[in-house]
Structures are given as structure tokens and as C-alpha cells.
Amino acid sequence: MKAPAFAYAKPASLAAAFDLLGNPHAKVLAGGQSLIPSLNMRLSSPELLVDITGLPGLSGISLQGNSVRIGALTTHAQLEKSEEISKLVPLLAQAVPHVAHAAIRNRGTIGGSLALADPAAEYPACAVALEAVFIIKNKATERRVNAGQFFKGLFETDLKPGELLVAVEFPVAAKSDRSVFLELARRHGDYAIIGLAAHNSRFVFLGAGSTPVLIQGSSLEMAKAALSRNLNPSPDLYNSSATKLHLAGVLLERAWNTITTSR
């Protein structure tokens, strides 16, 4: 299928982008790896696409105090190749290779993935596990939102009309921190059937609900009990809810053992 007709603008500055985003029927275009397929499938029909690629200051990885700031336009491939990310945010580094395939990783951005809030995506779960902070701007102001408050529902976030996610800040991993990313997918690079971003005692599941689901417990038994109380994954074409719950338990135990034995 072909996309419905839309106008296209590529502003040269953030101020010009915010002017264009004042149109309630405009949509931000970043890497286009989710938006363009959704237009082609006629799941969305914006009047105007505001292409933010090339806007200054929205890309790159930098160390700021005790945080690693990642610009929204930083691609999955840039994260994958970054030595800073593998050293300072190892959970994210483990997750990136699970995001789609190389061609998609070359264009898709971290900001696009977080703003989309697909419940089966890797970064939202990592952001909640690591208690990342989202930097959001509109024409007039900037605000900071904790990852735990950002994901509101299925493909629904705290972003308001006219706002842009400009960056995300992850805490630098301490020497004593332990993290592990695990995912089960039909083929490597497919969206997860179920996945787990685990950081110390925070276990965050993806593909298990309408948003990332945080499970905590002071022992494996308590975490397993919290899992069966709080996780009610929707079935997909191939896996029942009970199968997904079982697989979530398997991942939890693996992650728990990895984290506790590497201390």
C-alpha cells in the first residue's frame, strides 16, 4: 500500500521545528523506520511530516556529570558502536543488537523508539530499569520526566502536542552495578516475544504488557511471586499468555542467577 498524501518540511532550527509542530495535524519524522511503515499501512494520516533529522544539538553521546546524555537523533547503529555506551551504560549496550536488523539500526533513532513506546521494544524497558530521565522541549520550556512516568499505555507517552523528546540521560554504571539483558524472539532481530532488562534488583519486562513492567523482590521466590501477581501478558499469534508468563519466569531466574553470581 502507499501512504496517504502529506506535506513535508525539513526545518533548519529547533525554533522553526516548534513553529511547524504548532500544527495539530503535524507529526515528527526521525529515522522513519516505524512511522513510514505505519503511513504505508494507513494506520496514520498526518497532514505534515516535520523531518527533524539534521537539527543541530539532537544527536550524539556525551558524559555530563554522573549521567550519559544521548541525543534523540542518535541512531541504534551509533549506540552499538559506541565504546562509551558499552563502558558506561552496559545494559543498553547489551540491548542494542536485539533492535531490529542492521539496515533499520542504521536509520532508526533512540528518540523515535522511546517516543513510539512500542511495548515490545528494548529501549523503554532499559530506560525504566536504569531510571533514565527524558528531556522534553516545547517552543517555550524544557522539562524532565522520569522513565517510570513517561510510558503511559500502549504506544502512549507523556509527550504533549507540540513537544519533542530531545535527549535521554542514563546514570553512569557504578562498579558494583550488575545488569543483564535477555530476550526471546522467533528470529534474532524480530520484536521480542518476551524480554527482560535487569539492573541490580530492578527487573523490567518487555512484550509483557502495554508498557514496560517493573518487578522487584528481595529474593528470587519473592520476585517470582510478584511476577505471577503482576504480569498478565497478552497472547500473540504464536504464544498464549500462559506460555509468555512461563518464559518470563525462565528469564527472571536466568537474570537473577547472572546478577547474583557475578557479584
Ligand SMILES: Cc1cc2nc3c(=O)[nH]c(=O)nc-3n(C[C@H](O)[C@H](O)[C@H](O)COP(=O)(O)OP(=O)(O)OC[C@H]3O[C@@H](n4cnc5c(N)ncnc54)[C@H](O)[C@@H]3O)c2cc1C
Ligand atoms: C522490520 C522492523 C523491525 C523492527 N524491529 C524492532 C525491534 O526489534 N525492536 C525495536 O525496538 N524496534 C524495532 N523496530 C523499530 C525501529 O527500531 C525504529 O527505528 C524505532 O522504533 C523508531 O525510530 P525512528 O527514528 O525510525 O522513528 P520514526 O519512525 O521516525 O518515528 C516513530 C514515532 O516517534 C515519533 N518521534 C520520533 N522522534 C521523536 C522525537 N525526538 N520526539 C517526539 N516524537 C518523536 C514520530 O512522530 C513517530 O510517531 C523495527 C522496525 C522495523 C521496520
